[in-house]
Amino acid sequence: MSKIIKSLIIGVIALFLVTIGIDAADHYDNFSGSLIGKMVSGEPDGPCSANMIFIATDKGGFCIDEYEASPSRDCPNQEVINQLDSRDNVNRKECHADSLPDKKPWRFISQTQAMTACAKAGKRLPTNEEWYLASLGTPDLEKEWSFDDCHVKNNWSEQPGLTGSGKNCISAAGAYDMVGNVWEWVRGEINDGVYEGKKLPESGNIKSVDINGLSTETNSDNPDANFNNDYFWTKNSGLRGMARGGYWDNGAGAGVYAMYLVSPPSFAGAGVGFRCAK
Numbered sequence: 285m286s287k288i289i290k291s292l293i294i295g296v297i298a299l300f301l302v303t304i305g306i307d308a309a310d311h312y313d314n315f316s317g318s319l320i321g322k323m324v325s326g327e328p329d330g331p332c333s334a335n336m337i338f339i340a341t342d343k344g345g346f347c348i349d350e351y352e353a354s355p356s357r358d359c360p361n362q363e364v365i366n367q368l369d370s371r372d373n374v375n376r377k378e379c380h381a382d383s384l385p386d387k388k389p390w391r392f393i394s395q396t397q398a399m400t401a402c403a404k405a406g407k408r409l410p411t412n413e414e415w416y417l418a419s420l421g422t423p424d425l426e427k428e429w430s431f432d433d434c435h436v437k438n439n440w441s442e443q444p445g446l447t448g449s450g451k452n453c454i455s456a457a458g459a460y461d462m463v464g465n466v467w468e469w470v471r472g473e474i475n476d477g478v479y480e481g482k483k484l485p486e487s488g489n490i491k492s493v494d495i496n497g498l499s500t501e502t503n504s505d506n507p508d509a510n511f512n513n514d515y516f517w518t519k520n521s522g523l524r525g526m527a528r529g530g531y532w533d534n535g536a537g538a539g540v541y542a543m544y545l546v547s548p549p550s551f552a553g554a555g556v557g558f559r560c561a562k
Contacts, residue, residue: 421456477520
């Protein structure tokens with residue numbers, strides 16, 4: 285009997301070593317992505333890196349940051365209070381965007397700079413469609429917001445608050461703060477009111493959206509409960525960047541359908557941040 289057990293143990297060990305060898309060969313140019321690399325570094329064995337979540341799609345899926353972006357620990361300015369701080373951060377080789385709880389969101393950053401900060405982390409800005417899919421299921425209240433809800437009416441102790449502060453402000457997939465706290469840049473731009481060949485409506489209460497959560501019809505007078513009273517801000521002239529979700533003082537206008545298409549891609553303001561995807 286002992287010989288049988290010994291043979292089984294040897295067989296299991298041999299199979300494990302063969303599996304490790306095959307995986308190492310598959311990742312010969314990417315040690316950190318191999319099984320043994322992940323065991324050494326503590327990285328999760330899954331499609332996404334730490335503090336990112338996986339969103340399944342008909343195209344295969346993608347990863348998106350669990351939290352709004354904050355400066356990594358190697359950035360000279362951990363709390364960004366103006367555009368010069370952002371520029372200083374982005375210009376440092378070792379500084380990149382991070383996804384961590386209990387951090388001040390990285391603000392005063394342009395859409396272009398946000399793309400760079402994500403790229404330096406080995407990621408990118410999410411597309412409009414990706415952001416929308418990741419946000420679905422986030423409670424989008426119309427009134428009576430508490431400290432545990434999304435930060436849309438100065439209902440947290442700080443403006444903006446620390447990432448992940450609203451324990452109820454989490455999407456179905458597990459992403460925090462996609463509604464409120466700060467607007468989030470996404471990868472997209474509008475030229476003279478046209479986005480990807482589609483003419484967008486005027487600013488107003490959202491009345492209809494397409495499958496990617498992009499407003500197709502607005503109403504200037506009456507908020508629509510079917511879209512959680514969310515609002516669509518736009519300027520139909522010039523080049524405009526795309527931000528989603530709302531910030532800490534938009535009230536019911538903030539939400540998973542809310543969009544801000546007013547500022548150029550170079551804009552860097554107090555109420556706009558970002559998160560990264562991969």
